[in-house]
Amino acid sequence: MAVQEITYREAIVAALTEEMRRDPKTLIMGEDIGPSGGPFKTCQGLYEEFGAARVRDTPIAETGFVGAALGLALTGYRPIAEIMFSDFLGVCFDQIVNGIAKHRFMSGAQSTVPLVIRAIGGGGLRFGAQHSQTGESWVLSVPGLKIVCPSSPAEAYGMLKSAIRDDNPVLIFEHKGLLSSKGEVETGAERLLPLTGSRVLRPGTDATIVASLAMVPRALGAADLLQADGIAAEVIDIRALRPMDTSAIAESVRKTSILVTVEEQTQVGGWGAEVVAQVTQQAFDYLDAPPARVTLPEYPLPFSPPLEDAALPTPESIAAAVKALV
Amino acid sequence: MAVQEITYREAIVAALTEEMRRDPKTLIMGEDIGPSGGPFKTCQGLYEEFGAARVRDTPIAETGFVGAALGLALTGYRPIAEIMFSDFLGVCFDQIVNGIAKHRFMSGAQSTVPLVIRAIGGGGLRFGAQHSQTGESWVLSVPGLKIVCPSSPAEAYGMLKSAIRDDNPVLIFEHKGLLSSKGEVETGAERLLPLTGSRVLRPGTDATIVASLAMVPRALGAADLLQADGIAAEVIDIRALRPMDTSAIAESVRKTSILVTVEEQTQVGGWGAEVVAQVTQQAFDYLDAPPARVTLPEYPLPFSPPLEDAALPTPESIAAAVKALV
Amino acid sequence: MKTARRGATGSARRAPAAKARGGIGHNAAALSDADRLGLFKSMARIREFEDQVHRSYLEGLVHGTTHLCQGQEAVSVGAAKPLREDDFVSYTYRGHGHCLARGMEMENAFAELFGRSTGVCQGLGGSMHLQDIERGLIGSFGIVGAGMPVAVGAGLTAQLNGRGQVSMSFFGDGACNIGAFHESLNIAQVWKLPVLFVCENNLYGEFTRINHTTPFEDLVQRAAGYAMNAVAVDGNDVEAVYAAVEPAVARAREGGGPTFIECKTYRHRGHSRTDPAKYRPQEELDAWLKRDPLILYRARLKELKLLTDREADQISADARAAAQAAAQRAAAAPWPDKDQDFMAKVYV
Amino acid sequence: MKTARRGATGSARRAPAAKARGGIGHNAAALSDADRLGLFKSMARIREFEDQVHRSYLEGLVHGTTHLCQGQEAVSVGAAKPLREDDFVSYTYRGHGHCLARGMEMENAFAELFGRSTGVCQGLGGSMHLQDIERGLIGSFGIVGAGMPVAVGAGLTAQLNGRGQVSMSFFGDGACNIGAFHESLNIAQVWKLPVLFVCENNLYGEFTRINHTTPFEDLVQRAAGYAMNAVAVDGNDVEAVYAAVEPAVARAREGGGPTFIECKTYRHRGHSRTDPAKYRPQEELDAWLKRDPLILYRARLKELKLLTDREADQISADARAAAQAAAQRAAAAPWPDKDQDFMAKVYV
Numbered sequence A, B: 001m002a003v004q005e006i007t008y009r010e011a012i013v014a015a016l017t018e019e020m021r022r023d024p025k026t027l028i029m030g031e032d033i034g035p036s037g038g039p040f041k042t043c044q045g046l047y048e049e050f051g052a053a054r055v056r057d058t059p060i061a062e063t064g065f066v067g068a069a070l071g072l073a074l075t076g077y078r079p080i081a082e083i084m085f086s087d088f089l090g091v092c093f094d095q096i097v098n099g100i101a102k103h104r105f106m107s108g109a110q111s112t113v114p115l116v117i118r119a120i121g122g123g124g125l126r127f128g129a130q131h132s133q134t135g136e137s138w139v140l141s142v143p144g145l146k147i148v149c150p151s152s153p154a155e156a157y158g159m160l161k162s163a164i165r166d167d168n169p170v171l172i173f174e175h176k177g178l179l180s181s182k183g184e185v186e187t188g189a190e191r192l193l194p195l196t197g198s199r200v201l202r203p204g205t206d207a208t209i210v211a212s213l214a215m216v217p218r219a220l221g222a223a224d225l226l227q228a229d230g231i232a233a234e235v236i237d238i239r240a241l242r243p244m245d246t247s248a249i250a251e252s253v254r255k256t257s258i259l260v261t262v263e264e265q266t267q268v269g270g271w272g273a274e275v276v277a278q279v280t281q282q283a284f285d286y287l288d289a290p291p292a293r294v295t296l297p298e299y300p301l302p303f304s305p306p307l308e309d310a311a312l313p314t315p316e317s318i319a320a321a322v323k324a325l326v
Numbered sequence C, D: 001m002k003t004a005r006r007g008a009t010g011s012a013r014r015a016p017a018a019k020a021r022g023g024i025g026h027n028a029a030a031l032s033d034a035d036r037l038g039l040f041k042s043m044a045r046i047r048e049f050e051d052q053v054h055r056s057y058l059e060g061l062v063h064g065t066t067h068l069c070q071g072q073e074a075v076s077v078g079a080a081k082p083l084r085e086d087d088f089v090s091y092t093y094r095g096h097g098h099c100l101a102r103g104m105e106m107e108n109a110f111a112e113l114f115g116r117s118t119g120v121c122q123g124l125g126g127s128m129h130l131q132d133i134e135r136g137l138i139g140s141f142g143i144v145g146a147g148m149p150v151a152v153g154a155g156l157t158a159q160l161n162g163r164g165q166v167s168m169s170f171f172g173d174g175a176c177n178i179g180a181f182h183e184s185l186n187i188a189q190v191w192k193l194p195v196l197f198v199c200e201n202n203l204y205g206e207f208t209r210i211n212h213t214t215p216f217e218d219l220v221q222r223a224a225g226y227a228m229n230a231v232a233v234d235g236n237d238v239e240a241v242y243a244a245v246e247p248a249v250a251r252a253r254e255g256g257g258p259t260f261i262e263c264k265t266y267r268h269r270g271h272s273r274t275d276p277a278k279y280r281p282q283e284e285l286d287a288w289l290k291r292d293p294l295i296l297y298r299a300r301l302k303e304l305k306l307l308t309d310r311e312a313d314q315i316s317a318d319a320r321a322a323a324q325a326a327a328q329r330a331a332a333a334p335w336p337d338k339d340q341d342f343m344a345k346v347y348v
């Protein structure tokens, strides 16, 4: 019950540990998450505390264990599946989009599907095109899922706890570039965060910047740069992509009249388009300029460091996009 | 070399037949497409003409044969893969998004990936939530793919021919609700259609309606209804989703000042958002009202006929969306 | 009583030695006369249900498509027999038989196919997605193979619960070629889960015969790749199915792990309602029609003096009447409300 | 010459009878002295390349992660030996050895790992994605199992071309548990494709030992599920690998279909650069280090009087110097142009 400065990684471990203590029906499955604590150490200590029955090293078989999570959820358990790299969601995509997401609806709401899929993604670490994707765009359109994207230790902790208690399937996109980032978290408490809605991180009156995951610190960096130029940017972490609630973003835009979205995905098919479309709908008369989107380019992420860096949004490129509008 | 009134299904068969005659390196793989001609008869006669080596019944193993298509493409063939229902793209998603789409780029442009995936999707036929999806939203964000959506026999024919000749991976989303629809097609000719850009189907001055696949005839129906009310709607078939070129749509909106998109997918994550965002960008000062989107609701498609019908956009609901804006 | 025909394959040969009780090869628990009559009645009920679905289809009541299981009733019924109420079952779009064998009400099943509010899934699922979670009918999967990992998960639940439950997964011969099959068998075997993999080998996946898609017709051989206990059985002989499944279930309940059970059978009709099934050799069809599981079992019960022809006819007639009446009631049920709160059906 | 150790498993027992020429079990084509020296040199080259990658990594030149193959060189080299220039090879993120064994230039390989414009993939791929389409190196796959269906496709090309080409797919023990593996083996067997499935069983998938993820350690058993010709071999004995692969390749060239070849081996280092590999029992590691394929083959060549210790040392020293020089040149190469036309790299 103490407010502590911990890392995003530690926040994940704390949330998992606390929720697994709280409810014996929870269990976690994934590759190399047992004695070794996970390739990204996001399951550190779980095996020691909860044992092999509830902390399960799986074969390399994402369809198998993600599908098994559905079976567990339908029969009384609350499984958590770890996908080592979000990129691997491709190999179990069917289970997620046709199975997990639709099962309850197709049953006429007989069944509930209380499960969590944690997928660790993101670029900037020179992992190349098959190990650097965040992955949200692939599932953004899938009804029946809840999709959240924690950008800080507090969110990683609070949203993961909520996700585990939620009776619906929740996909959590974690970012490996954030794992060592630090922030204050009140662990051991019932600090649950909602699984919908966005969060204003920095108030401002001149422009609204909406970002997610590792783009959030970069958006905050952009706000600093803009501040120096006398532009007060409001920074919002969209945080939850499905169901998507953009009312607070529209509210902000009614004040700032300028909207810029920042995401670590290609422009076409990203959530930025949805935010732009919804906000244009809700705050049309308030917009001073067409909303802008800062995204990845429309090609796979290159491996070479200077090319990867050039492909990713930066505080500078975000600030430039804002300045072009105000 | 004759202009004929043929069905969308026959247009597909004609394009496949002609291109397979033209290039002995083409071949087609899929489930039950051999002697039986395919569950939707989209491969009728191919087996008889080209034989078992080039018209290949596969095991139920989409990852296997879609991955094999990549291997064929990398080694000198031009494979075409048929996915019986677009919904099944989920089981071979990884091969498409991490393999096929990225292979050339990751190779430093050494290799080319000349392959076509035809996926037959769409609702309205009471097939339930796992056999009624069109599927474009899942792949919309994937760089490296070309994605096209033919809405008429002429497009099914011309775009499929272009896709087969293209040296890039092309995903074609066909719609099973359109298979029996008829239209004029000049077969036997070099009537290739481009794989980017949209097409104006009906000119108008008061509103721009952009639709795809089975929503195109419905959008045209809406234009008829609007006409009766003195509203001249311009109807555009977006036709190609990736790379997306919205310049002609923006051009239209500069004239009409009103934009309504219509798609058979959920709103969140659909292409409509991208069109809205791009057009808002390009024609901001011309818009009289925030663009509207007519889409599926944010739940899986229900089986029961009245519920499925209520979920799908109709000429009436499209016309109503337009009227709310003009 | 017949015992299960052992698969004459390497996998069976190399299967772990049968345990004293519950191992494959051990005689199944004996069936009483009442059990036997029950098996026949259950098969007749499924047959008449499916025949009624076909008639209702022709009347325009069944929407979209539907996948009937006439000819395969002995599998659903024989395999369901050793199950307890608290066991779990997953199955496919061709799943009416499995649902009925577990006691699903005909009326609610018809109503689902008709898209009515009284359907088991309130009309949201349809023919391919009958579900009845209270009866352990955890899901009917439209994507080939997709139900198998889910059954593995239910098997893990069973193992963790420690109450001797089991999970049974039905799937076709065609499903044995897809990745989900492989991952499921491997995980179940590595974790020693109480899962029964019941393969209904009806020789066809849609319009394509097994020899075009699989290196052999005896799918029980697949189990060798997982060193899994396995057995092949005449899937048209309901008692043979029972005799193969019962010890495997008993073994699973006792912690002995999964079993792969290949049931050789045949579907009388086409793959789905639009398929006239012209791709099948007439002799093959004729041979299998002669081995109709209802005809076979009727003869057997007659031989055992448990059932006269008249009684058997009466059972079928009663089932037919019940199916007709249920379909009629279902057809009279209201359509679901278009203005209902669908989002409450998506999320809890 | 050693012959391949036959897998003492059912699958091997039940494998189709070996054909007169090229069948498994038939002696491989004899190796000349020059061949043997070539095998040793090729292994030394890979070893020194990987050791240099490690040093370059410590110097900050290798970005992201990298998966080294020290200890597994005999597989890459022995399996590559019977291949022709026009054959196809697919492999994984642990693929440096396979590329070098097919003649990839060290400098371009280093440059790729260093993200330079002279890299085989112009810096767009990285360590996990070395590719050289001209050498038949059709792809290095980062997703476990994903290269296998691609190899099947290349095998279909080979079959259709009718020029006796083959397709070889390298993958790990862990990959044997994923769906793509299953679908690939089945399709290759049903279509009788000239595909060599070379499993590098190094006992670990990342940090997890095979016994936690697979029902047995002799992965050759998997082949029984496809009735596929199969053989298990000492993957640290380069001639044994060759002797197992050569007849399988010959058989494939002649239309005899695919073979599954399990090579038992071990990686000396951790899974990837951040992994100290503490999860492995010291005795296991020690035993395998003693069976280092370079040590084993050096001893063998000495025994055959083909190589003195001095000559062997010289070969390694030369390879080390070559690797060092190549790395140096690669490190001096320019970064790729940030303003290049990337879209031209995506689409033709």
Ligand SMILES: Cc1ncc(C[n+]2csc(CCOP(=O)(O)OP(=O)(O)O)c2C)c(N)n1
Pocket (backbone or CB within 6 Å): B031, B060, B062, B084, B088, B091, C094, C142, C143, C144, C171, C172, C173, C174, C175, C176, C200, C202, C204, C205, C206, C271
């Ligand atoms: C992944 C996937 N691919 C293809 C299909 C289309 N399909 C539906 S049933 C079927 C045949 C299945 O055959 P089998 O497993 O033998 O079951 P049966 O229909 O004979 O009961 C196919 C190909 C599907 N539903 N899912």
Ligand SMILES: Cc1ncc(C[n+]2csc(CCOP(=O)(O)OP(=O)(O)O)c2C)c(N)n1
Pocket (backbone or CB within 6 Å): A031, A060, A062, A084, A088, A091, D094, D142, D143, D144, D171, D172, D173, D174, D175, D176, D200, D202, D204, D205, D206, D271
């Ligand atoms: C589908 C998928 N799941 C997980 C991973 C992460 N991963 C990379 S390598 C690896 C272990 C693979 O083991 P094995 O096949 O034995 O090959 P080895 O690394 O030993 O050469 C894992 C789990 C991946 N790349 N792809």
Ligand SMILES: [Mg+2]
Pocket (backbone or CB within 6 Å): C172, C173, C174, C200, C201, C202, C203, C204, C205, C206
């Ligand atoms: Mg079948």
Ligand SMILES: [Mg+2]
Pocket (backbone or CB within 6 Å): D172, D173, D174, D200, D201, D202, D203, D204, D205, D206
């Ligand atoms: Mg390994």
